[in-house]
Amino acid sequence: DAKTTQPNSMESNEEEPVHLPCNHSTISGTDYIHWYRQLPSQGPEYVIHGLTSNVNNRMASLAIAEDRKSSTLILHRATLRDAAVYYCILRGINEKLTFGTGTRLTIIP
Amino acid sequence: DAGVTQSPTHLIKTRGQQVTLRCSPKSGHDTVSWYQQALGQGPQFIFQYYEEEERQRGNFPDRFSGHQFPNYSSELNVNALLLGDSALYLCASRKRDYNEQFFGPGTRLTVL
Numbered sequence: 771d772a773k774t775t776q777p778n779s780m781e782s783n784e785e786e787p788v789h790l791p792c793n794h795s796t797i798s799g800t801d802y803i804h805w806y807r808q809l810p811s812q813g814p815e816y817v818i819h820g821l822t823s824n825v826n827n828r829m830a831s832l833a834i835a836e837d838r839k840s841s842t843l844i845l846h847r848a849t850l851r852d853a854a855v856y857y858c859i860l861r862g863i864n865e866k867l868t869f870g871t872g873t874r875l876t877i878i879p
Numbered sequence: 880d881a882g883v884t885q886s887p888t889h890l891i892k893t894r895g896q897q898v899t900l901r902c903s904p905k906s907g908h909d910t911v912s913w914y915q916q917a918l919g920q921g922p923q924f925i926f927q928y929y930e931e932e933e934r935q936r937g938n939f940p941d942r943f944s945g946h947q948f949p950n951y952s953s954e955l956n957v958n959a960l961l962l963g964d965s966a967l968y969l970c971a972s973r974k975r976d977y978n979e980q981f982f983g984p985g986t987r988l989t990v991l
Contacts, residue, residue, distance in 0.1 A: 802978055804978065806980075812984060813883075813969050813971075813982030813983055813984050813985050814922065814969070814971075814982045815982065816979045816980060816981065819978050819979070855921075857921060861978075863976060863978070864910075864934075864975065864976065865935070866912065866924040866927060866935055866937065867912075867914075867922075867924065867971075867980065868924065869914075869921030869922045869923070870921055871920065871921055872921055
């Protein structure tokens with residue numbers, strides 16, 4: 771499985787943008803970049819995914835480097851409810867999700 | 880739409896016993912995966928079911944087995960429980976060939 775590297779933890783102030791980085795230098799051409807987050811005492815929740823182009827949805831934006839060896843999840847305006855562990859995962863279609871230890875995001879009021 | 884549901888919520892067993900956990904996928908989903916999450920760790924993939932067959936398996940011993948029924952619901956069975964099997968067991972469902980996966984709230988298993 772291709773590996774991802776994320777910082778163990780990050781902090782951000784409430785109502786400010788948050789940029790969560792992920793490195794995946796061994797990504798293959800068929801790997802999608804997925805982001806999931808896990809709030810305390812809940813199962814993981816899908817956030818966003820992309821292949822080559824930047825993606826936007828109601829929750830976040832995903833910026834993918836041109837060489838696809840890194841990506842950044844962008845939360846445009848963090849709220850206290852965004853405090854969670856964020857996982858960056860590479861996955862081929864119909865393949866399993868391989869979770870790492872993720873980035874624990876703390877939002878400061 | 881109820882989303883992915885799992886039962887029971889919590890379970891306490893003793894070493895050597897057997898346990899069955901149940902999962903109902905989100906409406907319209909046909910693929911079910913099971914994950915084990917130890918405290919402080921990310922979820923680890925156990926196996927995936929599609930069309931009532933195990934399609935992929937993670938690095939788990941044969942004590943872990945599963946089943947998918949014609950209505951797409953699924954069971955996870957663990958035999959000869961060990962203390963190390965204590966974890967949160969998560970079920971996830973999706974439509975085949977779709978990327979987004981939906982997780983249930985999990986079953987917390989404690990082995991004493």
